[in-house]
Every structure is written in structure tokens, then in C-alpha cells.
Amino acid sequence: MAEYLLPDSLSEATEIIAEHGRALAIVAGGTSAMRCGTCRGKHGRGILCLECPGPRLVSVPNAAFVMGIQRLGLDGVAPANGGLGFGAGLSLSRLQASAPIPALRAAARQVGGPALRNMATVGGNIFERQPYGDVAVVLLALDASLTFAERDGERSQTLAAFYADGAKQGGLLTRIDCAAPDGEVVFLKCGRRRFNSPTVVTVAVCIALDGGKVRRARIALGGAGAHPMRCAAAEELLIGAALDPTSIAAAAAAAADACDPATDVVASEWYRRRMVATYVRRALGEIEQGS
Ligand SMILES: Cc1cc2nc3c(=O)[nH]c(=O)nc-3n(C[C@H](O)[C@H](O)[C@H](O)COP(=O)(O)OP(=O)(O)OC[C@H]3O[C@@H](n4cnc5c(N)ncnc54)[C@H](O)[C@@H]3O)c2cc1C
Numbered sequence: 001m002a003e004y005l006l007p008d009s010l011s012e013a014t015e016i017i018a019e020h021g022r023a024l025a026i027v028a029g030g031t032s033a034m035r036c037g038t039c040r041g042k043h044g045r046g047i048l049c050l051e052c053p054g055p056r057l058v059s060v061p062n063a064a065f066v067m068g069i070q071r072l073g074l075d076g077v078a079p080a081n082g083g084l085g086f087g088a089g090l091s092l093s094r095l096q097a098s099a100p101i102p103a104l105r106a107a108a109r110q111v112g113g114p115a116l117r118n119m120a121t122v123g124g125n126i127f128e129r130q131p132y133g134d135v136a137v138v139l140l141a142l143d144a145s146l147t148f149a150e151r152d153g154e155r156s157q158t159l160a161a162f163y164a165d166g167a168k169q170g171g172l173l174t175r176i177d178c179a180a181p182d183g184e185v186v187f188l189k190c191g192r193r194r195f196n197s198p199t200v201v202t203v204a205v206c207i208a209l210d211g212g213k214v215r216r217a218r219i220a221l222g223g224a225g226a227h228p229m230r231c232a233a234a235e236e237l238l239i240g241a242a243l244d245p246t247s248i249a250a251a252a253a254a255a256a257d258a259c260d261p262a263t264d265v266v267a268s269e270w271y272r273r274r275m276v277a278t279y280v281r282r283a284l285g286e287i288e289q290g291s
Helices: 010-023 092-098 102-109 114-119 122-126 134-141 159-164 232-238 245-258 269-290
Strands: 003-005 024-027 065-068 084-087 145-150 153-158 172-178 184-191 199-210 213-222
Touching (some): 010 145, 084 122, 102 184, 122 172, 134 184, 184 269, 232 245
Antiparallel strands (some): 145 153, 145 172, 199 213
């Protein structure tokens, strides 16, 4: 049986992390940290273990210590420097209700059902196993940065660097910040149903146009690799080009080439790759039509 720890302050929490190391599991909303009771977490976590065909039971994390973050005051919204800033413990319901960027609200709305969103947090979504992480994909397109609390102070890292590094960094995520978007942001999710659906792939794009040409492009994909990923090949093709059907088709093809999706019970690698092309094309098409 794991020992449940509920620190009241960040300093207490970082002491607990330093003391227990890998024997400690951090739990925010707990919607995913609970491991699948059938495969014991070997394949998946949470109520919906995507790879386990057996009955879907739930057990607590198989760690000696479990630390809840509810009392750390990480659920606030505090914009910094005209941008967007919020605590890692902000629930997806509150993000859906309060985020000033429509694409971020749309992504939060797409995660599970209302009961799940009341519990699930933005921080938890960043650590989520693929193909999940719908909100994280928009944050990646917004070039968000993460702040981790450590015993010796704080450490910041961009979300892009965090994923490029294999999302290995442990520690307590406290804040997520991003600048006000410079351009149009569109988020689209491919699922089996319109809402409350497991993710096939997600696409978020942030495009700044100048005189009809693309000045800045950020294209983020979910369900298309081991972690949410930026698609540099597609971004480079767009920069300096007019946003038209030709450049959009080239970027969509480059994204499909560059991704490396997995096969699971929701979709095959083959289907995901094709949906990456389709949804990148749709997302960029929305921006083209609005420009
Ligand atoms: C039925 C169901 C449907 C789902 N549908 C979707 C979906 O459509 N889209 C989607 O994106 N996700 C989906 N999920 C996955 C998941 O619930 C969410 O992604 C959620 O955001 C996880 O947040 P949480 O606060 O519950 O995280 P937890 O379960 O508490 O934690 C998840 C992981 O993050 C780590 N963690 C959490 N917070 C911190 C922190 N502050 N610092 C360090 N580590 C931290 C934990 O240690 C753990 O490893 C679904 C899950 C279920 C059970």
C-alpha cells in the first residue's frame, strides 16, 4: 500500500521529491496516474488502457509514496507580460471556461467528458502518454515554457525542448507560460466521435502572415510520435511562401512524412499518418480562408 503525502507548500513538496526520488509518484487529477489494473501499468495507465484487451480495472500507482498537489496553490491563472500563464494544477474545466485563446478552450473541451475535465489538470495533460495530450499540442504551437520547482529554486524549459528531450525531466511542474499568440491559432482533433472521443491525431497550427506571405509558422502534432511534436519540415516549407493550396498541400505531405505514429486499438499507424496530412491541410486551410 502506497503512503499518501499531501504537502502544504512548494518547499515541503520539493523536499519530499528529493527524499523519495523514483519511489514517489506525483498525482494531480489522478485521471491517468491510476494504472490499468489488468496489465499493471505495463501497457497503459488509467481507466482506458489503450493496449490492454482485458477488463479495465483501476489501481493506485504502484509507487511506495504518492504525492498529491492539491494544496500547493497551483490552480491559478496569472497572465505574465501580456501573455498567458497558469498553474500546472489548473483543471481542464477551468481552462475551458477561462482561456483567452479559443484554440486552447477548444482543446480542453475535447478531453474526455465533463467529469474527467473537472479532475484532469493542464500539467497532467503535458505528461500524458500519446495519443493523448490534446491541450499540450496547442501549448506546443504557442511555444509555451514550463517552470519546475526544485529544492534549490526554479528551472524553466520550453515545452518543445522538454519533448525533444524525450519528456524525461522529472520534478514538480508548477507553471506554464506563453506569449500572446503572434498570428492565427487553429486546433483540430481527429477522433471517432465529435466529443468525448479517444484521440486519433491532433493538430495545432499558429501562423503569422505578412503581406500574404507566411512570416512565422508553428505546426504541432499529437498522436503522431512518442510525444507531441513540432513539425520543422512543414514549417520551413511555409515560411516566406504564400499560404495557398500548393504550399498547404506541400506542408501537409511533409508533416505526414516526418511523423512516426503508433498503432493501437484506436487507430493504425497507416490511418494516423493519413489523418496527419488531412488535418494539417484542414487547419492551414481555415487560416487561408480567414486571411
Ligand atoms: C476516460 C478517459 C478519457 C481520456 N480522454 C482524453 C482525451 O480525449 N484527450 C486527452 O488529451 N487526454 C485524455 N485522457 C487522459 C488524461 O486524463 C488527461 O490527459 C489529463 O489531462 C491528465 O491529467 P491529471 O491531472 O489527471 O494527471 P494525473 O493522472 O494526476 O497525472 C498524469 C501524469 O502526469 C504527472 N503529473 C501531473 N501533474 C504533474 C505536475 N504538476 N508535476 C509533475 N508531474 C505531474 C503524474 O506524475 C503522472 O505521471 C483521458 C483519460 C481517461 C481516463
